[in-house]
Amino acid sequence: MEKSEINRFLSLDEPKDTFSAELKALFFDGKGDWDKSHAMVDELPGKSAARVHAYLHRKEGDQWNADYWYRRAGESRPSLSLDEEWEMLLERFWEEF
Numbered sequence: 001m002e003k004s005e006i007n008r009f010l011s012l013d014e015p016k017d018t019f020s021a022e023l024k025a026l027f028f029d030g031k032g033d034w035d036k037s038h039a040m041v042d043e044l045p046g047k048s049a050a051r052v053h054a055y056l057h058r059k060e061g062d063q064w065n066a067d068y069w070y071r072r073a074g075e076s077r078p079s080l081s082l083d084e085e086w087e088m089l090l091e092r093f094w095e096e097f
Contacts, residue, residue, distance in 0.1 A: 001091050006030075009090070022052045023093040026086065029056065047073045048093075055085050 054069030
């Protein structure tokens with residue numbers, strides 16, 4: 001993903017109404033608001049929300065909880081940096097932007 005695309009995404013003051021909860025969560029996390037990011041996916045069903053939820057708990061440092069959410073998403077913890085994982089997830093949900 002191009003840095004210019006990431007910068008354009010993060011230059012928004014607020015996420016667009018058309019963004020999914022997962023993309024909004026990545027937006028708020030990218031802006032440094034972990035709590036707001038977590039609130040976007042905390043109660044949502046589905047594998048895509050679980051996947052973002054897993055990343056957030058990994059970032060928080062709660063590996064046990066992160067691994068639980070990775071399993072709920074049907075994936076395993078990636079061997080990527082947190083920045084690389086965030087970018088990978090952004091690419092996954094990017095089509096909405």
